[in-house]
Amino acid sequence: MVALQELKMYRNFDELASDVLELAKEILPDKLIYLTSFSENQQIILKMSDGNTKILLSEGQVIPIHETVCNRIDFEKRQPLVFPDISKDTCPVDLRTIMKEAKIHSYLGIPIALLNGENFGTLCVAHHEVSEFDDKSIALLQKIARMFSYYLDLERVAFKDSLTNLYNRHYLSKHFEDYSKNGGMIFFLDLDGFKKVNDVHGHDVGDRVLKEVAAKLHQFVENEKECFAVRLGGDEFIVHFSHITSEEEMKNRAEKVLGVLSEWESGFPLSTSIGIAHYSPNSTISLHDVLKRADNALYLAKAAGKNRYQVACL
Template structure:
């Protein structure tokens, strides 16, 4: 599951480590601009630059269409660096030469950064405004730095992600909810109906597969919802957070759509879900513990109404 930029911003010491990565790389290639990028939703984001005042026209926070970047051609499958020592002499870059000229890049080195899962994270790059040589020793050292950075990303991901489902975990929710809820929003608290029977009849391996399928459904459900995320509280309890202000009709529409998706299972298990819904105001005074208690109360009201339904607190 891809690490989001929002998630990166809450990782402990991310800025410090990113700066250390650039400093180490700069020691290896002192005459080059070193920069760190991330891929997200078809875009490349320039996360960090080793130098602000260079002849290369990149800046931190710059967002570029991934298809229009040379980094998109880095070989992540074989974990191989991409090297162009003279952009002008590379016919394979004809479609990108105008873009590269606009940012004044004449030579380029791109090192892939992948998560432990194999998913693409982004690149560690070196660039120069003139044609230049990248020696093998320098490239090898940069690959080692990129690999160490990927290990750091995995450690942070494990701290804030549920090991079974890959969703955010309780620790993430409690540590960062205040920062993520300033605009107000809505919590959906859902609990599976019939999950204990699946565990008892089919075994805990089957139960784990159900939880992973729930996570996939919830992740699909929040895609395209700006700032929304799903988390697993524990057991068969999950949370979806939707930032923003919604009408009652909006909430009903979302709840019914979610219930429908949780009624269809690959293995045809007799499962459904009960959902408790609670809204919270912008810059509100309600603590997360209170919101969860209220959402839990609404969820049990839904179970009392026959399950496979929702209740708004």
Template structure:
């Protein structure tokens, strides 16, 4: 599950701490341009630079396709740094040759940043427009800095994630609305049909597995929709936030897709879902509690009309 840039902006003191990380790294490698990056499944974003006065053409906020970056070659599985003291002498970089020369990158050191659960976060990198030598002690010190940064990321992430499913939690949803959403949005308020029977017959451990699988399916869905995210509100209640749906017809199609994804199970579970749908306009004044109350009413009507369906508020 990817840590989004939107989530990072909610973290307390993220900007200050990332600056501190780069300052410490700069003490170790004073001649290098250092930067922090984060990954999505397909892209890399440059979060923070140690300085902008450099010949290297890398800027804060730059987003590039992950497959076209040198950082994508860092060994996250074994948590090993990637070192190229002279990129021009590396035949393995032939496919990136033009990009590296355009950016004036001659040497590269990439330290993997992983979360406590093993998920890739991004990299701490040092680059230069000349050949460089990276001694073992310097690399080890940078790895220790990265390890401390990972602990911070874990603690912040834990505040905004549901511990069972790793979906966003109610705290994240509240913060999202407190910070203000300038665009219109849609909330799908989901409740599982038949979940209590699963717990009663198969036990709570099985129930937890079902909730994790529901979360996985919702995460797959939102990954296909820009700016969408999924939340576990508690128990077997979930929420999907969507943007860019302008008509009830399109909202209905998306709701039907979600319902279908939650109605097929390999095991002998009589499970489905019901959805209450509520919308809010650009710069809408309805607060989150009002939206959830309205969505809950729509959800109730969906359940009373036969379940495995959706209803608009």
């Protein structure tokens, strides 16, 4: 799932999203058209066209994923979901209730998916009255959605590590540039024993281990508030937190990361060492210096016996 914070870093995202809606309005001018994105638990309405104020949706609105109509779109087959008249039996009762509450009486949802198979969100059309959606209009909207997904893929390449699909150093730098004034904390991770895996079993096996690390970190950050994971390169990773408020909370997170990276499907005797550095709100410190402090702390954790964390001195 594409994080909203990531979208804000995309070049010209707002402008292109507006262009997408404008093109779609040329096809169905009397309808409300909007773009959404998904996370694991919610749908966000990113941008809406003007008009059709009778429908009770708003730009920036966050909806629990199980309460959305778009969640019923067949993303696997990339098929649109079409309800010209929600009062008809073709519309399930629970969806009918959801749409009635939003004053929607006709709906068209086009899936937007990325090349790696990840679901991004939807391009939707809604109206407060019964509407007909002809095949030509649907086909044109699908083409618009597909072109928008190509743009999203191009932007993601700049921010993603190609092996693990975690964020890369460029994303970390851009995030620090845009949000460092809010303060944060960096966990600098290094795998204990990874060099031996590469030397004995080869780089293909090493790559599988790195992908397993990425999967574990991805699952970890999904359950954390204001947190993301980065692969710096090799077996070095970053977990960045924007909302750790106490030493106890920091220690709990560090122990949790150590636990997550202590059990391996591959069966290799690996563990993880962590160097921790934080930066205060409105600090003038550079990302380079924060990473250097975290790296120094990581060295101390390794020297003290590995499979542990060390906090950088101020």
